[in-house]
Amino acid sequence: MDSFLIFSILACFILHLFLRRRFSRHRLPLPPGPTNLPVIGALPFIGPTPHSGLTRLARQHAAPIMYLKMGTSGVVVASTPSAARAFLKTLDAQFANRPTVVSATDITYNYQNMVFSNYGNKWKLMRKMASLHLLGAKALAGWAPVRRDEMGRVLKEMCDAAADKKPVVVPELLVCCLANIVGQVTLSKRVFSAQGEESNKYKDMIVELLTGAGLFNIGDFVPALAWLDLQGVQAKLKGIHDRFDAMITKMLDEHSATAKKREGRPDFIDLIMVNRVGEDGETITDTNIKGLIFDLFTAGTDTSSIITEWALTEMIKNPQVLKRAQEEMDEVIGRERRLEESDIPNLPYLQAVVKEAMRLHPSTPLSLPHFSYEECEVNGYYVPKNTRLLVNIWAIGRDPDTWEDPLEFKPERFLSGPTAKIDPLGNYFELIPFGAGRRICAGKLAGMVFVQYFLATLVHSFDWRLPDGEVLNMNEAFGLALPKAVPLKAMATPRLSPSAYA
Template identity: 60%
Template sequence: MAAACIDSYLLGGAAVLLVTLLLSRWIFRKPRSRLPLPPGPRGVPVLGALHLVGESAHSNFARLAASYGPIMSLRLGSHLCVVANDASAARAFLKTADAQFAHRPDHISARDVSYQRQNLVMSDATPTWKHMRKMCSLHLLGGKALADWAPTRRAEFRRLVEAIRRLHEDGEPVPLFDMLICTLANVVGTIAVGGRVFDDYGDESNKFKDVLSDLLTGGAQFNVGDFFPSIAWMDLQGIQAKMLSVHKRFDALVRRLFDEHQRTRESRRGSPDFIDKVMANNESEDGTAISEVNVRALISDLLTAGTDTSSVVVEWTLAEMLKNPAILRRVQAETEAVVGRDRLLEESDIPNLPYLQAVCKEALRLHPSTPLMLPHFSHEDCEVGGFFIPKHTRLLVNVWAIGRDPAVWENPLAFDPDRFLPGGKGAQYDPLGSDGSFAFIPFGAGRRSCAGKLVGMLFVQYLVGTLAHAFDWEMPEGEEEIDMEAKPGLALPKAVPLKAFARPRLSPAAYV
């Protein structure tokens, strides 16, 4: 009897304690905002609005924004997602609420390829992430670092020109995208790990290109497991297995480069490459350390972002110029007036080539390499643009729609570089974001903007200028119509890769 009374007393006490805790949480809880969620489609049970997204999420979001406004919310499976579709919406999230949205969501399908989120791209805004980004700014992607590595870019771009010239002599068309991938991989490899990745364009570089394609295509698929974590283990679409396979193939290359880098570090004493500098300064002042896994993940980031995205934009730019030959001829006339016909274009020539710069800006506006910024993730409740945004909300910024907004861009679907020349209606917009308008953000904005935007812009301008100045281009006979469809993915490459004949147009001495 006594034991029963004790048990009853304990149960009663526990119940009182539980009720007290619940009441105190209710009384002292932070009041939820009375502001509404952003408008958006209601969706269907369980799936939410997943069926409205599709492969071309950027264009479908833009279409939905016409009905629901520039800031809209969608329930994607078990997750709430908000989408910013114009400049004002992007500014509200990436400037006003930048700190609240500094993290990344934990995409199950991206865990393997991001080294369990220990890379620069998919990590949360942790102290390690901040230290890695600081190392990149100091030793790789900032202004001084760009100047230090100029000879490497010059050497590899000249190799590209020579390879294209040999194809002309053999009567072969130029598989431009494939050759750009090889060239930029060698630039990144030499700068980052002290050596070229490929001896020359060919089978090995094409295998690398295929892995990149699988990574960027698979990474853009809407994986059921990402939106219904409870059934992620089933991998219903096979995406997680595919991404693991991609990771293993890509990491094999990264490990080979890293191991060779470690074996040869004594040979670089006195002239360290980027990874040497990272490993020599791997610990920050507050004790945050960059691990070997972080370093391998960083090499993977550099090989991905430093090759594919720039190659996509350069290919689109040349395709637009071939579709509009007057634009190509105008670029050639400008480069010839500044550079002449007796040497190749140099980086130092670019500031004196305003029309070339305008052409590259227009290509970035119409064909951003990343149509949707990589997703952000809120870590606390916040209010944005007059709406309530609860914590754990995913944010997508529609760069593609912002660059085609008819409220900002006159005749937005036309490829018109003149809009970026002095006096043009787009002249005030800077693709690097210095104008503060958020109307032209091909490299993103805010603290999670592309760390390599300076070098990305330089790659595009230098390559487009070199290709236009050094060669005349024409499509193969019977293929004058250029397919301008894009292939869905994290990047938007041409669905049909560009192949064109190149004919040297400079004096022979320029190619020596």
């Protein structure tokens, strides 16, 4: 009898602790945020540029972690380094999935690509193959000659424009160059023979895609209205997907037909075909391969171009920064040869310029949405299950509690003082242009190599100024990425020995 009584008391005590823990979380408050309207939630308060609108709301409600309804969907927004750390480090595994987004169904091959697929064995296999054969440090070093060759073509086009006294449209040149690099490494094919109408159509297609995918589509947040496609987003993105799919299908057909020519020199797709079955039996399908190529041609071209363009724009706006960077390069490299990737570790000021551009102008202002199927507690707040997470990378880079004079372009902040040690590769939550945690951008190393090498080469090789009568436009064009509203068009004057451009 005594044993039974002791057991009963112990069981009641354990049940009490369980129920207390279970229901006490529900008594925790939701994170602060704006008042939600029926059906549409807080969507009207966000405005046309969600990254800045969400920053304004977070500061208005003093909410590093903010909760709001977007339509009928619950969304939590992290707007400071500590808030981002809470989700992407402490609760990293819980928020490793992606939500179902109606407008993205077509462009992601029904979530069969790496960027939008849910966390699991298939995603791990695709990520492993991409890192091992394409985006890791060893793979990047292996295709350095491709980057050098394509950059040489850009230099030639710019010298020709300078000889004709014509300005260059910087993002058009860069996107063409990057697409050719991605094409050669993945499919052994230069996508464009030269910068021109075909490459401009590709650039326009990328811009349309990233703009449309970045819109806050009502159908994504109010599923009951998705079939109406009130903003025309779904139809637009499906049209872009069809054009992209036709391009990718054609390239894969040509790739299959030329397999014998690549014997002994496999490209990324060849390696995927050989290693498409993982150790656990998971398989990378033909649809997954299309999705991977789609990821590489979208995330691998326009995002790096955007950062490089913003960095060069800021240097033109701040000529003392341009002058100091060129003086550093002249001292380390001179003017008798081209800059090489191996020179970049010896250019600390140039590296600081790149970091500052990523801080002030992240190519992805809001992280791709994360999703949790379970409720959780964050910093004393209750976050319900089935909640989307947005990390406001743009707001974090401009956080006044972290950055002195946060709206000023000051590369020197990365050379000395408390922020000098910060790097953008996901180790410091004060600067996370590639995200952080297990869903950090797989191409973070490639992105750093692209931006540093391209920007350094442009700055070392040319003097820059605006065309006569032109005014520098610093406005942003919001989308999934954050390009300049008006592309940078500038006069480039060669500053090296003529033999350096050969």
